[in-house]
Amino acid sequence: MADAVLVTGMAAQWRVAKWRPRRTTLLAFAMLSPSLLFLALFTYWPVVEVAWQALHNQRKIGGPQVYVGLDNFLKLFADPAFRKALVNNLVYAFGTVVPSLVLALGFAMALAKSNRVNTLLRALFFLPVLIPLVAAASIFLFLFLPNVGLLDYHLAKLALSGPNWLGDPDVALYSIMGLTIWKNAGYYMLFFLAGLQAVPADAYEAAILDGAGPWQRLRHITLPYLKPTIGFVLVIGLLNVVTQVDHVFVLTKGGPSDSTNLLLFYVYQQAVESYDAGRAAAGTLVMLALLLAITASSLRTLERSFGEREA
Amino acid sequence: MTTTRRSVLAGAALAASFALSPAFAQAPTEIELFFPVPVDGQLARDMATMIKEFNETHPAIKATPVYTGSYDETLIKTRAAMKAGKPPAAAIMSANFLLDLKIEGEIQPLDGLIKADGKSNDQFMGQFFPALYGNAVLDRSVYGVPFHNSTPLLYINADHFKEAGLDPDKLPATWEEFAAAAKKLTKREGDRVTRWGITMPSNYDYGGWILQALTQSNGGQWFNVDYGGEVYYDTPSMLGALTFWSDLVAKAKVHPAGVQAGGAVSSAFLSGQSSMVLLSTGSLTHIRSNAKFPYKVAFVPKNVKNEVPIGGASLVIPTGVEGARRQAAWTLINWLTAPEKSGWWSRATGYFAPNMAAYDLPEMKEFLAKNPDAGIAVKQLAFAKPWFATYKTVPVRKAIEDELQAVLSGKKAPKEALVAAQKTADEVMRPYVEQTALKLPTN
Numbered sequence: 001m002a003d004a005v006l007v008t009g010m011a012a013q014w015r016v017a018k019w020r021p022r023r024t025t026l027l028a029f030a031m032l033s034p035s036l037l038f039l040a041l042f043t044y045w046p047v048v049e050v051a052w053q054a055l056h057n058q059r060k061i062g063g064p065q066v067y068v069g070l071d072n073f074l075k076l077f078a079d080p081a082f083r084k085a086l087v088n089n090l091v092y093a094f095g096t097v098v099p100s101l102v103l104a105l106g107f108a109m110a111l112a113k114s115n116r117v118n119t120l121l122r123a124l125f126f127l128p129v130l131i132p133l134v135a136a137a138s139i140f141l142f143l144f145l146p147n148v149g150l151l152d153y154h155l156a157k158l159a160l161s162g163p164n165w166l167g168d169p170d171v172a173l174y175s176i177m178g179l180t181i182w183k184n185a186g187y188y189m190l191f192f193l194a195g196l197q198a199v200p201a202d203a204y205e206a207a208i209l210d211g212a213g214p215w216q217r218l219r220h221i222t223l224p225y226l227k228p229t230i231g232f233v234l235v236i237g238l239l240n241v242v243t244q245v246d247h248v249f250v251l252t253k254g255g256p257s258d259s260t261n262l263l264l265f266y267v268y269q270q271a272v273e274s275y276d277a278g279r280a281a282a283g284t285l286v287m288l289a290l291l292l293a294i295t296a297s298s299l300r301t302l303e304r305s306f307g308e309r310e311a
Numbered sequence: 312m313t314t315t316r317r318s319v320l321a322g323a324a325l326a327a328s329f330a331l332s333p334a335f336a337q338a339p340t341e342i343e344l345f346f347p348v349p350v351d352g353q354l355a356r357d358m359a360t361m362i363k364e365f366n367e368t369h370p371a372i373k374a375t376p377v378y379t380g381s382y383d384e385t386l387i388k389t390r391a392a393m394k395a396g397k398p399p400a401a402a403i404m405s406a407n408f409l410l411d412l413k414i415e416g417e418i419q420p421l422d423g424l425i426k427a428d429g430k431s432n433d434q435f436m437g438q439f440f441p442a443l444y445g446n447a448v449l450d451r452s453v454y455g456v457p458f459h460n461s462t463p464l465l466y467i468n469a470d471h472f473k474e475a476g477l478d479p480d481k482l483p484a485t486w487e488e489f490a491a492a493a494k495k496l497t498k499r500e501g502d503r504v505t506r507w508g509i510t511m512p513s514n515y516d517y518g519g520w521i522l523q524a525l526t527q528s529n530g531g532q533w534f535n536v537d538y539g540g541e542v543y544y545d546t547p548s549m550l551g552a553l554t555f556w557s558d559l560v561a562k563a564k565v566h567p568a569g570v571q572a573g574g575a576v577s578s579a580f581l582s583g584q585s586s587m588v589l590l591s592t593g594s595l596t597h598i599r600s601n602a603k604f605p606y607k608v609a610f611v612p613k614n615v616k617n618e619v620p621i622g623g624a625s626l627v628i629p630t631g632v633e634g635a636r637r638q639a640a641w642t643l644i645n646w647l648t649a650p651e652k653s654g655w656w657s658r659a660t661g662y663f664a665p666n667m668a669a670y671d672l673p674e675m676k677e678f679l680a681k682n683p684d685a686g687i688a689v690k691q692l693a694f695a696k697p698w699f700a701t702y703k704t705v706p707v708r709k710a711i712e713d714e715l716q717a718v719l720s721g722k723k724a725p726k727e728a729l730v731a732a733q734k735t736a737d738e739v740m741r742p743y744v745e746q747t748a749l750k751l752p753t754n
Contacts, residue, residue: 147582148584167513
């Protein structure tokens with residue numbers, strides 16, 4: 001009874017608050033409403049639809065969508081192609097994010113001082129970022145072309161024959177990873193360049209006076225100061241490896257024998273090639289859950305490491 | 312005087328009715344045609360030219376061509392438009408998607424429209440090459456009208472033939488001769504191959520089609536033409552075809568290992584890195600305008616009999632297109648597939664004109680006299696059979712293509728690959744089989 005009174009009281013309070021919103025709140029909502037409207041229309045509503053679709057599928061061919069519970073998820077996890085895409089994506093994530101980060105950090109440290117040559121080099125390293133992924137993939141199609149492609153052309157001059165870059169199941173994923181690293185390293189370099197500006201020059205001076213070598217300076221000054229940048233770039237990088245598959249589409253369509261199939265491309269195949277909207281939606285939700293988990297955990301680790309440092 | 316006055320009055324009334332109620336004015340029926348272009352950008356402009364001519368000669372219809380990308384993207388966009396409740400009045404669809412679209416109830420039978428024109432289905436289809444019926448007539452109803460078609464074809468580099476001591480006027484007709492020629496044509500520097508005897512495309516979509524050609528040339532069927540729930544992957548004819556391909560790679564070493572994409576195969580041929588290739592007749596125009604050496608074409612070599620699958624696309628009318636729009640779409644479809652336009656499009660693209668009468672027109676005869684290679688391609692149509700199509704065609708095809716790619720990469724033996732492919736394909740088709748052939752009376 002008391003609870004009920006309390007609830008009514010709160011509801012009343014809430015209603016009062018609702019009836020007399022502050023002017024600033026109103027203004028804020030008014031100014032936010034265009035983007036809220038578009039977010040609702042093009043982001044939140046589709047999310048709701050995907051969630052609905054993940055629980056529905058056709059029972060009868062050509063028939064309506066009916067509720068099937070978790071059937072789509074069970075079939076998804078039972079599909080060897082899905083498991084293969086998951087493993088591929090893990091290899092791809094590890095094999096592209098780590099080298100891109102190391103390269104980007106190297107570039108940024110080499111080009112940290114602003115002078116004319118460095119500005120030019122920075123622009124050159126940044127160039128791949130400006131090329132749309134689809135266009136970059138089309139260019140790499142010619143690099144990887146067997147026998148006549150740029151790679152094989154130069155290898156032939158050394159009397160070597162290259163592997164079938166995109167047609168060998170043992171090599172294809174690594175070829176695609178090469179493209180991703182080439183494409184992303186310059187982008188991450190930009191963040192590290194910004195991050196390096198925040199490293200106080202006197203910290204280095206003190207280190208040099210104390211006789212610290214370049215490796216020690218990197219380990220004990222640069223990296224600790226860059227920690228937030230590394231964390232941020234890590235999250236961006238992991239999001240990229242899950243959400244960008246244009247090059248897979250252009251170069252291999254997931255082949256040979258699914259060896260370059262990544263999660264998002266698998267979802268595309270289910271939706272378009274297999275015309276199985278239910279399984280595609282289930283795959284999308286699994287992917288979203290993974291992304292959220294990765295982002296949340298890396299952000300938390302990041303915050304914790306900050307806390308330690310300040311304490 | 313009275314008559315004049317009356318007619319003037321009538322005229323005025325008519326004019327008024329036009330002005331006041333636009334419903335009386337014959338506004339043109341607006342239709343749109345979704346079309347893919349599998350070759351290049353020029354064709355999109357050719358299509359626009361053709362539709363413009365259609366609109367000029369048919370004032371009651373206003374057709375808009377909508378370029379929808381590749382065959383796959385056209386399927387996606389057509390389905391998306393249907394889900395949004397606005398299906399295009401007509402679409403050019405990859406011929407092997409028709410069965411899937413029919414099973415899902417997404418395209419409509421054209422029998423009623425054919426009947427209204429005073430023809431029987433047989434009379435209507437009789438104007439096209441018989442090889443094209445299987446992918447257009449489903450369960451005895453016409454669902455598609457062939458627009459442009461192709462078959463696999465053997466292309467050879469005549470210079471390489473002479474250099475290797477082979478006669479470029481006597482091209483390999485059997486697998487025996489094919490493999491022997493490949494051996495002579497392959498060039499090596501130590502262990503490194505500098506020129507391959509044969510290259511055949513094995514990427515998704517293309518690989519399945521070429522393997523179908525080899526299987527049929529080996530007496531096989533690949534799939535049940537009359538029922539969408541059966542494929543014959545684990546059979547001797549298919550085992551022979553797959554082993555033949557695998558031996559060219561692993562034993563004779565005259566064919567490069569791993570997956571070869573269609574574009575890479577035509578580049579290899581044009582750059583002289585491969586002496587013989589199997590490619591679509593749709594590549595004929597591309598090869599003709601880019602080859603810097605004399606080339607020849609021939610039928611796909613056989614082991615048991617000459618037989619190849621067709622490829623290409625048909626015009627369909629999606630479900631939900633009714634009344635005047637359907638009639639207008641039908642007018643457009645008939646106009647596009649009539650001999651004159653069919654022949655024109657064929658000469659522009661390199662595809663066959665599906666309408667047989669196109670080959671009786673003087674401009675076509677002149678073209679074939681100038682380009683005898685196009686004539687050979689057409690002759691092979693007499694030995695052509697329908698393109699592989701089942702319930703969920705693409706995943707069922709992917710089941711065998713994944714295994715083909717594993718075999719060509721040396722990861723699997725042909726027999727175990729075929730057993731695995733059969734199992735995967737049966738699994739994909741199971742819901743259809745259970746709801747059709749295995750749905751039996753329970754009492």
